[in-house]
Amino acid sequence: MGLKSDYVREVKAFQPSPPYAANAVKAFFVGGMFCALAQWLADWYGGTFAASPLEAHLWASMVMAGLAIVLTAVGKYDDFSQFAGAGATMLITGLANAIASAAIEHRSEGWTAGVAGQMLKAGGAAVIYGLIAAYVLGLVWP
Amino acid sequence: MKRVGKQTWVFDDGVYIQAAAAAVGPLEADGPLGSYFDVCHRDLYCGEATWELAERRLMREAVDCCLQKAGVSAEEVDLFLAGDLLNQNATSNYVARELPIPFLCLFGACSTSMQTLAAAAAFVAGGLADRALAATSSHNATAERQFRYPTELGVQKPKTATFTVTGAGAALVGRAPGRWRVRAATIGKVVDAGLKNPLDMGAAMAPAAADTIEQHFRDLGVSPGDYDLIVTGDLSRVGSVIVRELLAESGYDVTDVYNDCGLMIYRPDQKVFAGGSGCACSAVVTYGYLLQELARGTFRRLFVVATGALLSQTMVQQKQSIPAIAHGVVIEAAGQEPDLPP
Numbered sequence: 324m325g326l327k328s329d330y331v332r333e334v335k336a337f338q339p340s341p342p343y344a345a346n347a348v349k350a351f352f353v354g355g356m357f358c359a360l361a362q363w364l365a366d367w368y369g370g371t372f373a374a375s376p377l378e379a380h381l382w383a384s385m386v387m388a389g390l391a392i393v394l395t396a397v398g399k400y401d402d403f404s405q406f407a408g409a410g411a412t413m414l415i416t417g418l419a420n421a422i423a424s425a426a427i428e429h430r431s432e433g434w435t436a437g438v439a440g441q442m443l444k445a446g447g448a449a450v451i452y453g454l455i456a457a458y459v460l461g462l463v464w465p
Numbered sequence: 466m467k468r469v470g471k472q473t474w475v476f477d478d479g480v481y482i483q484a485a486a487a488a489v490g491p492l493e494a495d496g497p498l499g500s501y502f503d504v505c506h507r508d509l510y511c512g513e514a515t516w517e518l519a520e521r522r523l524m525r526e527a528v529d530c531c532l533q534k535a536g537v538s539a540e541e542v543d544l545f546l547a548g549d550l551l552n553q554n555a556t557s558n559y560v561a562r563e564l565p566i567p568f569l570c571l572f573g574a575c576s577t578s579m580q581t582l583a584a585a586a587a588f589v590a591g592g593l594a595d596r597a598l599a600a601t602s603s604h605n606a607t608a609e610r611q612f613r614y615p616t617e618l619g620v621q622k623p624k625t626a627t628f629t630v631t632g633a634g635a636a637l638v639g640r641a642p643g644r645w646r647v648r649a650a651t652i653g654k655v656v657d658a659g660l661k662n663p664l665d666m667g668a669a670m671a672p673a674a675a676d677t678i679e680q681h682f683r684d685l686g687v688s689p690g691d692y693d694l695i696v697t698g699d700l701s702r703v704g705s706v707i708v709r710e711l712l713a714e715s716g717y718d719v720t721d722v723y724n725d726c727g728l729m730i731y732r733p734d735q736k737v738f739a740g741g742s743g744c745a746c747s748a749v750v751t752y753g754y755l756l757q758e759l760a761r762g763t764f765r766r767l768f769v770v771a772t773g774a775l776l777s778q779t780m781v782q783q784k785q786s787i788p789a790i791a792h793g794v795v796i797e798a799a800g801q802e803p804d805l806p807p
Contacts, residue, residue, distance in 0.1 A: 325714045326707065330658045334668050337707050339624045346621070395617050404619025411619050420619045428615035431515040445618050 346408045354410030361387050384415050391416035395423040421446030466590035470684025472677075473651045480586045481643035481799060482636050483596070484535035487753035488526040489745070490519075490605070490631030496731045501753040502632070503530045509606060509631060517555065520604035523633035523745075524549070524560045527752075528600055531635040542566045542637070543594035546585050548577035549602045549744055550629075551611055556602050566598065575670075575699050576653070576773030577601040578634060578748035579792040583650035585638040586794070595640055602633035603743030612663065612778055625665035627701045627742035630730060634748030642799060644760045649795040651684065653677035655775065657788040663781050666774040666789075667704025667727075667739060673789035674700060674772045675711035681768065681793055682717060689719040693764040696755070697791070698747035698771035699727040701740030726750035747771040751796075759798040766797045 326333045364383035368374045374382065394400040400420045404411040411417055422442055429441035443450060469475045486503045494505035504526045506512070511519040524547070532539060545566040547557035554570045561568040573580035581599035588594045608629035609616050638647065656673040674697050682688060689695060700708055705725040712719050726747045727740035751769050758764055770793035781787065 326710055327714055330672060331660065334658075334660070334707060337710070338665060338668060338703060341623055395619075398617060401617050401619045405621055408621040412621070417619060420617070424615040424617035424619075427617055428610060431517075445615055 349406065350408045350410035350413075352410070353407035354414060357387065357410070357414055357416060387414070387416050388419035391419040392423045395420045396427065400424075418446050418449050421449065466587065469649075470680070472653070472680050473649055473684035474583070474587060474590075475649045475685075476586055476590045476647055478590065479640065479642065480590045480647045481639060481641065482645040482647060482756065482796065483537070483639045483641065483643035484531050485634065485636040485645075485752035485756050486527045486530035486534060487634045487749035488523045488530065488632055489749055489753075490523070492605075492735060492737075493630055493632050493730055493749065496735065498730055498750065498754045501757055502749060503527070503753070509604075516604055516606040516610070517551065520549070520551070520556045520602050520607050520631075520633070521559050523604065523631070524556055524600055524602040524635070525563065527602070527633040527635040528560065528564070528598065531598070531600075531637050535637045537596065537637065539564050539566055542596045542598050544569065544585070544588055544597040545600070546571055546581040546588075546597060547600040548572045548581060550574065550608050557600070560600070573771075573790060573792065574773030574775050575603070575742060575744050575746065576771040576790050576792045577744045578698065578751065579650070579769055579771035579794045580773075582636055582638065582647070582794050583652065583792055585636070586647040586650060589638050589640060597638045598635060599638060600633065600635035601744040601748045603629055603631070603745040605629045605631045605743075608743055612776060622738055623664055624738060625662070625667065625703050626738040627666060627699060627727060627740055628731070628737035629743035630699075630741045630746040630749065632745035632749040634745060634752035636752055644799055645756055646797045646799045647794060648766070648797050649681075649685065651677055651681040651793045653680075653791040653793070655788045655790050657786050659786045661781065661784065661786050663774075663776055663778075663787065665703060666742060666776070666787070667699075667701040668707055669787040670772040670774050670789040670791065671700055671704040671707035671711060674704070674708045674770055674791040675715070677770055677791040677793050678708075678712060678719075678768075679715050679717065689717055689722050692722050692766050692768050692795075694724060694755075695719055695722050695768045695770065696729075696747075696750070697723075697725045698769075698773070699740070699742035700725045700772055701727040701738075701742065703739050704772075729754070756796070759796065762798065764798070766795065768793055768795050
């Protein structure tokens with residue numbers, strides 16, 4: 324037996340496996356903190372501005388997305404995601420980062436073909452499947 | 466010049482590297498080999514408007530610096546061989562646009578450094594050029610855009626991922642005796658071990674590197690002990706262990722003479738995951754650090770094996786595995802070459 328006999332299988336012993344437990348703990352706490360912050364914002368909008376629950380949640384989402392776009396623009400969101408993993412990518416902040424990062428990346432090809440044309444390159448799949456999932460859920464959960 | 470064995474060219478009538486130069490970005494300048502590079506940029510944009518222009522500037526600077534060191538004008542060079550990682554080899558083509566030199570564009574992914582050097586040596590040895598210039602480049606941000614994601618996209622990368630080196634290297638090869646002699650080159654075969662993860666290219670390329678190194682030993686009847694250093698291009702922390710294991714399985718123990726450019730170019734505390742990669746990785750380490758240490762007498766004979774993952778994003782998305790290749794060149798300190806058997 325050896326590496327050469329079955330490379331695809333045997334090489335796994337040489338590939339460091341991801342720290343699944345540590346990643347899960349970090350994602351849980353960081354993602355949870357972001358969600359708690361968004362909930363606090365929503366409660367604050369509801370209390371201070373007498374916003375309806377739907378409005379308050381939309382405003383909170385927009386502020387969180389805006390925060391992610393600012394962090395992306397100053398080049399910090401990718402470092403943060405490397406640390407927090409799914410705790411940074413699975414939230415609306417992750418979607419904002421995906422769209423903003425693609426827009427920044429393709430600014431050099433102009434506003435139309437570059438920014439607008441490529442903006443959904445990384446976040447497009449989340450938008451499309453998010454819409455489909457929302458539609459299906461809307462049918463079964465009125 | 467003659468072919469020995471199946472894949473090895475031996476340049477026994479004198480082919481020399483007359484000058485070489487390396488230009489790098491900020492992280493590489495800050496690394497342990499920073500003092501060996503000719504041009505160091507403090508900013509990833511290198512004073513240009515886009516990253517693609519920055520990469521072009523790096524290659525142009527490496528070429529200019531190399532010619533200046535050799536005391537040769539571009540008009541006196543008979544052939545320019547270059548390649549990079551961008552679609553259509555854009556950096557090389559645009560640099561060649563500015564040079565009055567007949568141009569052959571080559572693509573070997575990250576093996577391009579030794580691919581162009583081996584080809585340049587062969588053209589010179591064959592009498593088709595008196596002087597041939599070999600160059601290659603890569604840029605972290607252009608490669609990220611080309612092969613991976615937008616630079617600022619938050620994606621958690623695994624420990625097996627590598628970090629593309631920002632830089633460019635150039636070497637002038639010619640008949641007139643220089644400080645370094647190109648003694649032999651082993652042209653690799655494409656080897657596909659069946660791996661599909663583009664974030665673990667070290668493991669995908671290690672079998673190609675082992676194949677070329679073994680073939681080199683067999684073709685020339687040499688052993689690891691005949692070299693002061695056998696260095697692979699960008700196998701990184703993951704692939705460098707695998708290639709040693711593969712060679713050990715074939716009965717070659719390279720442990721004492723082996724290193725990898727991807728491990729040499731950055732400090733362990735620099736955040737580069739498994740190590741450096743890209744065309745420039747082997748190019749700047751060889752043309753910056755290794756040649757200077759050869760001239761200084763630290764090494765007498767090197768075998769530089771540049772490794773390339775022939776990655777296509779479309780093929781990866783279609784669930785195809787990643788083919789890989791490795792080309793090796795033997796470089797010696799001129800005037801003190803130890804005997805090369807046979």
